[in-house]
Amino acid sequence: MSILVIAEHDNAALKGATLNTVAAASQIGGEIHVLVAGENCGAAAEAAAQVAGVSKVLLADNAAYAHQLAENIAPLVAELAANYGHVLAPATTNGKNFMPRVAAQLDVAQLSDIIAVESADTFKRPIYAGNAIATVQSGDSVKVITVRATGFDPAAASGGSATIEAVGSAHDAGISRFVKEELAKSDRPELTAARVVISGGRGMGNGENFALLEKVADKLGAAVGASRAAVDAGFVPNDMQVGQTGKIVAPELYIAVGISGAIQHLAGMKDSKYIVAINKDEEAPIFSVADYGLVADLFDAVPELEQKL
């Protein structure tokens, strides 16, 4: 049976996590269709049609889907799901928001955050903040799945030539309304897609000091992240949090600065290829996962690192 992938996009462009999700779908096997639901989202649909491995794009262009309200998107996806064996979405805050609503509407379980495909009905997913990996099998007729992007290398963004088909049905539940959005603007790469990530923790002391990390990030083309403690203390905005309940990253290089290494933080970054830790406490648990640990005061070490890179 075919697989339906729900695209993550901002109406104009596809978000990277869509490509990882298509990659997961191709491991399951079967024709891959992509749903682009939004408003004036033709450009995103065009982009989806180029993705390698995709044979059809369903375009649901309607004001009701403009802000991805779960109350409106879920009934659309549930309706389309009747024709598919699997429905996949990226495990982003958006995917996490509407997919369980789809699953419940279909009266099926949801598999959250899969990191591997074992077969068409069996998947691996982390539990207990990544301290255990469960292999789970679903007997449901439609498998509703969210995909952890770091578990799958992205499908190629080009090379495909899918047809685009308009989906007419408009679901406007009329029970929720978009009010506003405050999106962080940054010229840096997205945290979840960056090749290098440098994150600061409580040890940074305040928000201004994050400028030290930004200078290093500029040199390395890195994204800047943070621990929960740094976000809670108001040093930086919430969208920078890495961890069990923040963003999951797996860059080639992760530099943890003034971060102790609580299990909830490790859950978000321990699959990075190389980990560097800079911490003045040589007992800090972060050193147990770091390939290169530097016991030093960050206010000395980080400026020096920036200079010497």
Added chain:
Amino acid sequence: MKVLVAVKRVVDYNVKVRVKSDQTGVDLANVKMAMNPFCEIAVEEAVRLKEKGAADEIVVVSMGPKAAQEQIRTALALGADRGILIETDEELESLAVAKLLAKVVDEEQPGLVILGKQSIDSDANQTGQMLGALTGMPQGTFASEVNLGEGTVDVTREIDGGLQTVSLNMPAIVTTDLRLNEPRYASLPNIMKAKRKPLDTKTPADYGVEVAPRLKTLKVEAPAERQGGVKVASVDELVEKLKNEAKVV
């Protein structure tokens, strides 16, 4: 307005669990249990609504083993008025929890249902959204701010790119993120008082809900261990290693 809060009994967040050698699950024998941290935030939010006069009754519900009474008592000590334990030794998936909650919602008719965004054991992040589908209520997930209006509630949500605010018709569902509030501790007198607050015990059968799991766990393994690396003595050595050994800069 009545507020319904769902609390789950889970392994304490400080515990680093170990996988059982036969790969059937994680070892929970003699492990400290606690209220799911996101549920503590849910209880706190409800209590604050009551303190502001926006809520007049807080009903707290938990599903699980008899011992989940402890988490309900904790919520009662924090300010909830009454508890419901739906007792079962079955391992409940989010869908089953949502179905039971939908029945409780039907009975209790709350204006607001507050849940955690995620259980820290299953890391599912599903129940509130599923309850939304089953009841037809709107949802404000991953909330960092909740403001009641006239028949509506504005919820500010933590999303990947920053913050989003939605306005929901009531009754509505809210799931809590970490920054919604900072939960208080229960005082000793309140812990004593909580013992006398009503706690009803039911079973899934009382609600006519089938709770057998849909997913089969074939095995549970430990994640690949990371090899602890080396300590470098200086920034120079670090840069040298990054350039020549790891070749990542």
